[in-house]
Amino acid sequence: SNDKRKEKSRDAARCRRSRETDIFLNMAAALPISPDEVIHLDKASVMRLAIAYLKIRSVANALKKPFTKIESTIEADEFFPQALDGFMLVIASNGDMVYLSENVSDYLGISQLDMIGQSVYDYSHPCDHEEIKDYLLMESNSVNEMCSCNFFIRFKCTLTNKGKKVNLKSASYKVIHCTGRPMISGGPEVYDKKMGNDIDETLSSLRSEDQNEIGTENTYGSISTALVMVGCPIPHPSNIEIPLGRQTFLSKHNLNMKFTYVDERFVSHNL
16 A cells, blocks of 8 residues: 555655666767766756757758868878967857867867856856847847957956966956857757657756756757857967078968968068
């Protein structure tokens, strides 16, 4: 009677927890990160990264031109982040940082996996929030290939001048120059349906148990406008003027690799 109902309730809860564990394991295995990193993720981190993964896929699928990877060696791939002289950053319309390149830790001291899926407002100076919102709340019908964004964000930085790291609560702010463009992400049809269904099922089953640890809102639908940017640190004034050799010239380019500036050395050596 009463004991049987309690036992039946315990069995149902045990079965539900087992099902949730299987779903989290499947989601973690589907994430594009190494198994060595997966084993250190808790449930909240798996959910956060899975939702961010679905969102960045939506942005990638919204590209008009087919995006295909050019054959290259691992050594060559390592040069791309160096050529940026910064890190790549994609921010969804709700402020979530759905993608950051792995080298973000070189500039901010915070790892890629710790920041992906987090709100940009939690990692930036409060005085910069309004400007960020202005770009994120752009009307979708006003976004086109000619649109661009160019502004500064003071990001939290755990690196000290001596190269050591401090706790995030003791972090200082580092000025990052963000340049890029807004994009319209794709609709729900571009998502990984299997992972999306797993997230829906997990959120539904967690509403009564872990809603304080993991949000229950379906946040991976269409994210409207997203900012795709490169973040470059502002060099210290003492390091700006770096002597260049006679055979070395300075040039600046936009994201389409068109020249925006070339110094006189290039003209004298190539014309």
